[in-house]
Amino acid sequence: MSEPSNERLQKVLADAGLASRREIERWIEAGRIEVNGATAITGQKVKAKDRIKVDGRLFTPARRTEPLRVLLYRKKVGEVVTRDDPEGRPTIFRKLPNLVSGRWITVGRLDINTSGLLLLTNHGELAKRLMHPSHEITREYAVRVLGEITPEIITTLTRTGVMIDGHRAKFDSLAPGLNEEGVSANQWWSATLHEGRQREVRRLIESQKLQVSRLIRTAYGPLVLGRGIKAGGFREATDAERNALLKAVGLDALIDAPTAPGTRSRSTISAAPKRPVKPGDAPSSAKARRAREAADAGFAKPARGGKTKPGGARPTAPGRTRRVAGPAKPRR
Incomplete structure (x- = not known):
């Protein structure tokens, strides 16, 4: 950092x-x-x-930093997108991999009753840009609707818009879609929008006296959920997926960087220094330990230059006497 x-x-x-x-x-x-x-x-x-x-x-x-990372998480219904939940509900953060430095940041949120694709990254600027409306990153959802969506309703939800909390909201598109198994089915619709306001998809549908029974985010920008992630599981984004995200928000300078500038890194607050090695401490390596044991036993390695030349007498270790070979004893 x-x-x-x-x-x-x-x-x-x-x-x-x-x-x-x-x-x-x-x-x-x-x-x-x-x-x-x-x-x-x-x-x-x-x-x-x-x-x-x-x-x-x-x-x-901190001196150590993580390279830029992105996770694709498949959120389950019932999970919450928070680190600590006072009600003790399961949180997505309990399963995430540990970082050497920094922390995982969620790119937007999904409410407890919504499942599907949730992106996480350890890069603050990337997360910020992916969520900011100025970059118009498209979110795609599969929606199961109880009730009939007429052509008039489609016009209202995609062109006219609906006032929600003083803001005119609308879908970028709304068309018959696929169910959670990827099969065309009645009452399932594909909805896209480029904003991430709280419960906006549900509130738009419900404004037309309809009810949302299932809501699944299937894509976020260029990244698609697919079928390779189990519910409540995740995978790392590929290099191509990560670079596509960076390009979509104008962070081209970070593409293919092994350790991107600006990568979030957890800082330390007056970390305690390592304890200095004192005389008598155990050697840190096996090689050093063997050398010490040999010295204690009187088998110290001769000093550099003490090696004998071929044919010369081999030095005797201190404290030991050389056994001289004599005539062989006759067998009894």
């Missing part, structure tokens, strides 16, 4: 993987963060040389 330079404090700490921006803003309001010895304020900008402390401990960027 690059060093902080004229960036907002909450962004620097969030990009380092300490917590979300909102959570860090709460830390700032609670007076838990200091910059150069003074209590931080919300929106404060920091530079590379500023000393940042969290709960009295110095914040320093």
Whole structure:
């Protein structure tokens, strides 16, 4: 991760993987963060040389970073998209692989009753751009609707639009679609839109006095769910899929980069140094241990240059006497 330079404090700490921006803003309001010895304020900008402390401990960027990663997760109905659920419901984060540094960020959310494709990444800027409406990333859903969708309803939901919370919402497209098995079936529709407002698909359908009985996200931008992921499971995006996402949001500079600039990396807060090796400590390697045991037993390896030439006498290890061969004893 690059060093902080004229960036907002909450962004620097969030990009380092300490917590979300909102959570860090709460830390700032609670007076838990200091910059150069003074209590931080919300929106404060920091530079590379500023000393940042969290709960009295110095914040320093981690040396190790993860390459840019993207996961395709197949969410099940009943799972929640949160790290800690007060009701104890299963969360998608319990199954994700550990990161050397940074944290997994969900690209948008799916409510508890919606299943299907959920993207996660460890790169903050990629996640931000994939969710921002300005990039118009298309989301595709398979919807099972109870009730008849007439041509008039299609016109309303795709052209006229519906006012939801003071915002005119509509689908980019709405057409007869495939069911969860990929087969054309009655009451199943394919819906696309390029916004990710809360429960927007359900609210659009329900505005026409219809009911959504199943909702599955099948694609997000260029990435398609497919059949290769079990419910509640995930897979890594291929290089081609990852690069397609980067291109879709204008991050072409990160394409094919083994360790992309700006990759999120978890920072450490005054990590304790390793304990120095003291005299008498056990050797760290088997080779060193064998050498020490040999020395203790009086079989120390001769110093460099002490090797004998062919035909010369072999040096005797200290503390031992050389056995001289004599005449063979007669057999009885």
